[in-house]
Amino acid sequence: MLELSALELSSAIRAGKLSATEAVSAYIGAVERTDGQLNAFISLGKERAMARAKAVQQLVGGGKPTPLTGVPIAIKDNISTAGTATTCASKMLDGYNPVFNATIVDKLERAGMIVIGKLNMDEFAMGGSSETGAFGPVRNPWDVSRVAGGSSGGSAAAAAAREIPLSIGSDTGGSIRQPCAFCGVTGVKPTYGAVSRYGLIAYASSLDQIGPIGNNIDDCAALLSVISGPDDQDSTCVINNPFDFSGARFERLDGVKIGLPRNYFADGIDEDVKRAVLAAAKEFEEAGASVEEFDMPLMEYMVPAYYIIACAEASSNLSRYDGLKYGYRSDKANTLSEVYRLSRSEGFGLEVKRRIMLGSFVLSSGYYDAYYKKALQIRALIKDAYSGLFERFDMILSPVAPTTAYKLGENIDDPMKMYMGDIYTVSVNLAGLPAVSLPCGFDGQGLPVGFQLIGDAFAEEKLIGAARVYQRRTDHHTKRPGGAA
Amino acid sequence: MKWETVIGLEVHAELSTKSKIFCGCTTDFGGKPNTHVCPVCSGMPGTLPRLNRAVVEYAMRAGLVLNCTITQKCKFDRKNYFYPDLPKAYQVSQLYAPICRDGFMEIESGGHKKRIGIREIHMEEDAGKLLHDPQSGTTHMDFNRCGVPLLEIVSQPDFKSGTEALSYLEQLRETLLYLGVCDCKMQEGSLRADVNLSVRPVGGEMGVRTEMKNLNSFKAISRAIEYEASRQIEVLEKGGKIVQETRRWDDDKGESYGMRSKENAQDYRYFPEPDLLPIEIDDEWLARIRETLPELANQKRERYIRDYGLTEFDAAVLTGHKNISDLFEDVLKRSGEPLESAHLITGEIMRLMNGTNTPPEELSPDPGKLANLVSLVLSGKINRNAYKETVEAVFTGDVDPEAYIAEKGLIMVSDSGAIHNAVAKVLNDNPGAVSDYRAGKDRAFGFLMGQSMKMLNGTGDPGMLRKTLKETLDNQANL
Numbered sequence: 001m002l003e004l005s006a007l008e009l010s011s012a013i014r015a016g017k018l019s020a021t022e023a024v025s026a027y028i029g030a031v032e033r034t035d036g037q038l039n040a041f042i043s044l045g046k047e048r049a050m051a052r053a054k055a056v057q058q059l060v061g062g063g064k065p066t067p068l069t070g071v072p073i074a075i076k077d078n079i080s081t082a083g084t085a086t087t088c089a090s091k092m093l094d095g096y097n098p099v100f101n102a103t104i105v106d107k108l109e110r111a112g113m114i115v116i117g118k119l120n121m122d123e124f125a126m127g128g129s130s131e132t133g134a135f136g137p138v139r140n141p142w143d144v145s146r147v148a149g150g151s152s153g154g155s156a157a158a159a160a161a162r163e164i165p166l167s168i169g170s171d172t173g174g175s176i177r178q179p180c181a182f183c184g185v186t187g188v189k190p191t192y193g194a195v196s197r198y199g200l201i202a203y204a205s206s207l208d209q210i211g212p213i214g215n216n217i218d219d220c221a222a223l224l225s226v227i228s229g230p231d232d233q234d235s236t237c238v239i240n241n242p243f244d245f246s247g248a249r250f251e252r253l254d255g256v257k258i259g260l261p262r263n264y265f266a267d268g269i270d271e272d273v274k275r276a277v278l279a280a281a282k283e284f285e286e287a288g289a290s291v292e293e294f295d296m297p298l299m300e301y302m303v304p305a306y307y308i309i310a311c312a313e314a315s316s317n318l319s320r321y322d323g324l325k326y327g328y329r330s331d332k333a334n335t336l337s338e339v340y341r342l343s344r345s346e347g348f349g350l351e352v353k354r355r356i357m358l359g360s361f362v363l364s365s366g367y368y369d370a371y372y373k374k375a376l377q378i379r380a381l382i383k384d385a386y387s388g389l390f391e392r393f394d395m396i397l398s399p400v401a402p403t404t405a406y407k408l409g410e411n412i413d414d415p416m417k418m419y420m421g422d423i424y425t426v427s428v429n430l431a432g433l434p435a436v437s438l439p440c441g442f443d444g445q446g447l448p449v450g451f452q453l454i455g456d457a458f459a460e461e462k463l464i465g466a467a468r469v470y471q472r473r474t475d476h477h478t479k480r481p482g483g484a485a
Numbered sequence: 486m487k488w489e490t491v492i493g494l495e496v497h498a499e500l501s502t503k504s505k506i507f508c509g510c511t512t513d514f515g516g517k518p519n520t521h522v523c524p525v526c527s528g529m530p531g532t533l534p535r536l537n538r539a540v541v542e543y544a545m546r547a548g549l550v551l552n553c554t555i556t557q558k559c560k561f562d563r564k565n566y567f568y569p570d571l572p573k574a575y576q577v578s579q580l581y582a583p584i585c586r587d588g589f590m591e592i593e594s595g596g597h598k599k600r601i602g603i604r605e606i607h608m609e610e611d612a613g614k615l616l617h618d619p620q621s622g623t624t625h626m627d628f629n630r631c632g633v634p635l636l637e638i639v640s641q642p643d644f645k646s647g648t649e650a651l652s653y654l655e656q657l658r659e660t661l662l663y664l665g666v667c668d669c670k671m672q673e674g675s676l677r678a679d680v681n682l683s684v685r686p687v688g689g690e691m692g693v694r695t696e697m698k699n700l701n702s703f704k705a706i707s708r709a710i711e712y713e714a715s716r717q718i719e720v721l722e723k724g725g726k727i728v729q730e731t732r733r734w735d736d737d738k739g740e741s742y743g744m745r746s747k748e749n750a751q752d753y754r755y756f757p758e759p760d761l762l763p764i765e766i767d768d769e770w771l772a773r774i775r776e777t778l779p780e781l782a783n784q785k786r787e788r789y790i791r792d793y794g795l796t797e798f799d800a801a802v803l804t805g806h807k808n809i810s811d812l813f814e815d816v817l818k819r820s821g822e823p824l825e826s827a828h829l830i831t832g833e834i835m836r837l838m839n840g841t842n843t844p845p846e847e848l849s850p851d852p853g854k855l856a857n858l859v860s861l862v863l864s865g866k867i868n869r870n871a872y873k874e875t876v877e878a879v880f881t882g883d884v885d886p887e888a889y890i891a892e893k894g895l896i897m898v899s900d901s902g903a904i905h906n907a908v909a910k911v912l913n914d915n916p917g918a919v920s921d922y923r924a925g926k927d928r929a930f931g932f933l934m935g936q937s938m939k940m941l942n943g944t945g946d947p948g949m950l951r952k953t954l955k956e957t958l959d960n961q962a963n964l
Contacts, residue, residue, distance in 0.1 A: 080531045093530070100524050102531060199531040206759035234533050235762055313759055316565050319574030320528050324626070340567055363565075363754035372756060 001026050006071045006165040006219040013070035014060060020070035024053040024114055027072045031117065031163045038139050040148070040158040042077045044117040045084055052114050059112065067222050068166075069112030075168045076155050077118040078125055079210065080199035081105055088124045088201050089133030092321045092347035094328045102199020103234065104168065104210055104227040111226040119154030119167060123349045124318065125175055125203040127151050128421050131412050132351040139408070140183060141481040142447055146405040149179030155213045156183040160481055166214045166223050170200055172207045173306050174400070174425025177437035180213060181400035181450025184439045186467070186477055187213040188220050191457045192432030193238040195224075196231035202317040204310035205236075207429040216477050217436065217467040221245040224460065239458065248465035254288035256466065258453075259393035261296035264424060269402045272443035277399045277451045280440040280470070284397065287469050291397070297385045298427075301378045303419055306426035307355075308362050308375035314352075315359030321347065354415065379430045386431045390456040395463060397453055399424050400437050404447035428454055436463045439476040448479075486722070487687045490714045491694075492650050492680060493642035496657060497635050498667040499611060499675040500543045505632035506610050507534030507577065512634070514673050518616070518627035526632035528572030533760050540634040541584070541764055543666040544608050545774045547636055548585030550660060550781060551603050557766045559584045561608075561758040566751050569626055570613040578637075580755045583607035584764075590660070594652040601653050602641030609635050636666070642681065642694075647710035651703055654678060662807045663781045670846070671702050678706055683727070684717045692717070693727040697741055699734050709734045709741060716741075785810055793823035802831045806845035812852055819856030826859055833873060837880045854879045857886050870943045871895035899946040904953045907940040912957060922958060930954070 001009070001018065012018040028046055035041050049072070056070055075081065078088045080098035082105075087093045101109075108115060122132040130138035130153025138153035140146040141161035148157040152169030156179035159167050169176040171189040180187035188211045195210045202208060212223035221243075229242035260281055265274050281291050323329040323343025330342035348356070362371035389396060401421055411418045428435050435454040442448055455463045471477050505512055508525035525532045548555050560582045563575040588603035611633040616625045638657065644650045658676060661667040669676040678700055683692035697713060700706045717727050732741040745751075780788070782804040789800040803813045809830060817826040834855075838848065855876065862872040867890060875895065878884045890896060898904065911933055912919055918936075921929035937954055938945050 086530075088530075096530070098524075098529065098531065100529070100532075197531075198533050201530040202760075204759075233535060235535050236533075236760060238762075312756055316563050316575050316754070316756070319565060319567065320530065320572060322567060322569075322574060324569055325527075325572060336569070360754060363756050365752050365754075368754075368756075 002030055002162045004165070005216055006214060007067055007222055009165055010066075010068050010071050013057075014065050016060075019053075020057040020060065020114060021050065021053040023070055024049050024072050024116060027164055028116060030161075031158075034161050034163055035158075037144055038141060038148075038157050038161055038163070039136050040120055040138050040154040040161070040163060041074065041117045042087055042089065042120050042135055042154070043085055045115070048084070049114055049116040052109075056112050056114055066111045066226070068226060071113050071165055072116045073108060073113045073166050073168065073223075074117045074119050074155070074158055074164045075105065075115055076121055076152050076170055078121060078170060078201045078203075079105065079168060080201065081115065081118065084118070086118065086201065087134070089121045089135055090123045090348065090352070091134045092328050092344075093326075094347075096326045098199070100199065103196035103231045105199065107227050107229075108168075113226070116164065119152070119158055121154055122151035122175075123352050124201070124314070125151040125170060125172055125208075126314070126351050126355050128174065128178055128418055129406075129411065130154060130179070131408065132349055134349060137408055140405045140447075142184065143405065143445075145407055146447070147182065147408055149182030149401070149405060151175040151179075152213065153179045153182075156180050156185050156187070159183070159185045159213050159215060162480070166212060166219055168210060168223075168227070169213050170208055170210050171429065172203050172209075173310060173422050173429050176211045176213060177400045177425055177435060177450070177452050178421070180437040181439070182405040182448065184448030184450070184476070184479060184481070185213055185215055186217050186220050186439065186471075187211060187437045188224055188460070188463075189428065189435045189437070190224060190228065190460060191239075191434040192429070193236055194228045194243070194434070194458065194460065196229075196234040196237045198231055198233040202313070204313040205317060206313060207306075207310055209429075217438070217464060217471050220436075221248075221464045221468075243460055245461055245464045248461045248468065250465050250469055252288040253284060253466060253469055256284075256289040256395070257393045258284055258289050258291045259389055259396045260291050260293045261396065261398055262293040263295050263299055264398050268420070268423070269399060270404065270443065273399055273402065273404065273449050276441035276443070276449035277397070280438075280451045281397050283470060283473060284466070287473060289466075292393070294389070294392075298378065298382055299423070302382065302427045302430070303423055305375040305378040305382070306422065306430055307358065307419060308371050309379060309430070311355040311359030312363050312372050313359070315356045315363065318348075318352065318356055323347070351415070382427050383431045386427075386433060386456070390459075395453045395455045395459070395466060397451060400450045400452050401425070404443045404445070404449055424452070428452075433457055434460045434463060436467045438467055438470060439479070440474070441476050442479075448476075488684045488714075488718050488721075489687045490645060490682060490684050490710075491642045491691065492644035492646075492682050492710060494640045494644070494650060494653065495679040495681070496638040496640075496654070497677040497679075498547075498638065498661055498669070500540060500634040500636060500666055501668050501675075502537060502539045502543060502634055504537055506537050506540050506608070506634035507632055510632065514670075514675070516629055518625065518629060521629040522631065527628045528631070534577060536761060536764070537634065540608055541766070542774055543634070543664075544584045544606060544636055545766070545771065546664050546778060547638070547661065547666055548588065548606050549775055549778060550664060551585070551588040551590055551606070551638070553585035553588030553603060553606060555766060555771055556582050556584050556586060557771070558582070558763050559766070560763045561761050562755045563758050565754045568612070569624070570615050570631075572613065572628060572631060576610055576612065577758050577761070578609035579607035581757065590653065590656060592649065592652045592656055594646075594649045599643075599649065601643045601649075604639045604641050606636055606638050609637060611635050642683075647707045650680070650710060651707055654703060654706065659782050663779055665779065665807075668846070674701070677701070680706060680710060680713070682710060682713050682717070684714055684721065692721075693729050695727065695729065696731045697734050698731060698744070701736065705734060705736045708736070708739060712740060782807075782810070789827070793827065795823070795827050799827055799831045802835065803827060806848075808845045808848045812848060812850070812855075815852035816856045816859065819853055820859040822859050822863060825863055826856070829855060829859060829876065833876045834880065837877060841881070850880050851883060854883075854886050861886070861890070865899070865946065866890075866897060867895055868897045868944060868947055870938075871897065894942055895944050897946050898941050898944050899949055901949070901953070903941065904937075904945060904950055905957075907937050907945070908950070908954050908957050911936045911940055912961070919958070919961075930958075933958075
């Protein structure tokens with residue numbers, strides 16, 4: 001059963017060959033067997049999931065089943081679930097239970113899916129290795145001495161290890177795409193404004209977007225259809241209707257124009273990554289697409305602009321964790337200012353504090369114009385550059401990360417090196433664009449390599465269509481890690 | 486040296502929209518602590534604001550009557566600071582593109598007209614309240630007020646005296662009330678003002694200013710201005726320097742003290758609010774708001790004098806509060822009698838309000854019933870005595886006027902037989918007064934008139950009664 005895709009699993013449940021309760025208990029069993037090694041889950045809601053599976057199973061006969069009815073799912077732990085702990089992998093939210101569901105959680109339940117647990121991540125989604133959380137690092141199923149990527153490392157590792165058929169992540173600067181590449185799974189970072197952020201605990205509000213992670217593009221597309229759509233509670237969610245990808249099924253890609261940013265392959269990229277990504281480009285050519293090289297402008301400004309904007313917003317978003325209302329409060333504090341200072345100093349981890357300080361600095365008077373305002377100007381230029389590119393190309397094919405998964409602890413003390421790992425992903429968030437992350441082979445050590453297809457705003461259908469063609473022609477996404485299974 | 490005072494005002498007006506600026510919670514004042522809250526206004530992690538369009542419309546109305554330019558693409562910004570009454574640790578406000586700019590208001594002070602500049606008006610959310618319990622030494626947070634919409638109306642430093650500042654505040658208050666955007670109850674904090682003040686030698690360079698907060702009444706504002714101006718002059722005359730600082734007014738002690746100086750000033754780290762889209766105000770929306778602007782007090786005064794022939798005094802009384810002019814116009818609409826309706830309000834109703842200590846905010850007599858009484862007195866169904874008595878009964882007990890009149894027998898007696906009988910009996914019972922009258926004592930006529938009216942339970946037609954009494958007395962004399 002664990003080898004079925006999410007769509008196959010739901011078909012089997014709807015056809016009465018399997019029950020939702022069998023599916024849920026099989027996946028809970030998988031988590032219990034393997035997660036001691038991976039640490040992909042922060043919490044597993046066994047009883048709640050079993051009760052919910054029974055309720056879903058009763059509806060299977062009647063009601064309105066969906067293509068994902070009965071499918072178990074797990075959610076990154078920065079997405080609010082009513083009555084169950086939502087930690088952001090931080091000590092700061094110790095004991096906090098939301099009183100409401102994120103909009104997407106309600107949507108998953110309405111679609112007949114069953115949430116079985118919450119997934120590990122970098123603290124408050126700040127990091128690219130899922131090592132910064134308060135509950136220990138996520139380990140890569142392909143090599144447990146290596147990182148799973150981040151910040152949605154738990155979401156990618158759990159899907160890769162078949163602890164769950166589908167998961168939910170969030171992407172602020174690459175946090176869905178990069179762990180997918182490191183773990184050899186498929187993910188979608190939707191257009192900013194396609195999926196409601198209501199209930200997603202904000203890292204950087206103008207960049208955050210929730211998206212699906214799974215073992216193939218069809219499962220991800222089905223899940224994205226479920227979670228997308230307008231929401232009265234999120235005014236930045238400007239999409240008119242949920243996505244419908246049923247039409248995006250092509251045999252070939254004749255006439256599709258793909259841009260390949262030449263300068264992304266020049267310096268700092270691993271040879272094995274370069275080779276696998278260029279091979280993917282070749283595959284698209286063979287499927288009928290034209291691939292044309294171009295120079296991506298503003299490359300050296302992308303990472304700085306991203307970190308200035310993301311940290312500025314984070315410094316404000318994370319101010320509400322003050323030790324007064326919920327979550328962690330230092331027991332050494334005696335005065336109001338000590339409650340603030342000590343609770344925040346003790347409750348937040350190093351990377352979060354680094355980003356809060358950086359963000360506070362770039363917004364402070366006298367520095368706003370030099371940093372924050374400049375970064376906004378660069379952001380506008382990047383948006384314009386992409387608009388120009390999408391007049392020439394249908395999509396852009398690029399690496400996701402310059403390397404494959406590195407060793408646990410290898411980069412944790414070198415923030416600059418860690419930040420430069422985001423070079424290919426952050427501009428997509430700055431411009432609010434959609435991208436799919438797809439596996440395209442392995443490096444010399446047998447570690448997965450991924451690439452991304454970037455599209456114009458709300459051009460998800462094109463990207464999904466192209467990804468389907470690619471996955472029909474290749475088998476990289478069907479490979480399973482041996483190490484942890 | 487001769488000094489002059491330079492004052493600017495920042496007025497915070499809580500808007501009287503039904504729901505808060507970014508969620509559906511009620512804006513009602515009071516309520517048990519933390520009962521008017523939801524995850525959004527209490528700033529729970531993951532929640533997002535959604536803008537109440539009524540707030541934008543209220544701001545546009547205020548901006549238009551204050552002659553401002555409306556920013557057709559305006560934005561919200563975050564003002565970041567830590568305080569327990571601010572659950573998100575930032576206030577959503579407007580810094581870079583406030584909704585209204587560059588307006589003015591004409592005020593009258595000391596017989597002169599003066600134009601006061603309005604620098605800007607911006608929309609923002611209110612914070613909660615902290616309740617300190619001195620007994621246990623604990624502090625409790627009440628988030629009911631969090632997210633109540635506010636307009637901050639920032640004037641230019643155009644005031645030279647407390648009198649001018651008060652005149653502006655009174656007129657601004659009246660304007661906001663007539664617009665229906667704020668109930669302007671200072672005691673409930675729905676209208677608050679901060680004072681920026683500096684002094685300088687007459688005609689000299691601008692001085693260093695201080696900002697005063699915690700001013701909870703017009704009287705406190707006036708006293709605080711007086712205190713601060715003389716404090717600054719005293720410091721400067723002794724050769725000292727004014728420190729740019731925020732000062733807190735203590736109304737009980739009648740003095741202010743420094744809270745924080747500029748060196749310790751907060752850096753609010755303003756930046757654009759990423760959770761809200763810019764607000765696009767198109768010409769059509771703006772035109773619709775412009776068309777639905779209500780008539781303001783000064784416009785009403787002019788119209789009352791011009792169209793209804795009211796005196797300036799009566800027009801001023803009627804426009805002293807929106808509820809009073811609303812009542813007048815409602816009674817007038819139903820009765821069609823401008824003068825009688827006006828005099829009803831300026832006379833009986835004002836007397837009853839004073840007598841019962843009813844503030845205009847609580848003025849609630851049924852305009853339909855009052856209009857009914859206006860018709861009854863004008864058509865001669867009741868006389869003035871009965872009119873006054875019934876108006877009072879409507880005002881205090883909301884009685885049905887027709888039923889009340891019938892029950893109390895207040896219908897005017899114009900039946901000549903009844904009047905003749907009453908007069909005959911009074912003359913018969915009061916021979917002394919009759920002979921006084923004949924001796925030329927005019928006061929005796931009044932006495933006999935009163936006795937006759939009394940005989941008719943106060944409901945006699947006064948004209949007819951007077952005529953009958955006079956004729957009877959004169960006829961008897963001729964006998």
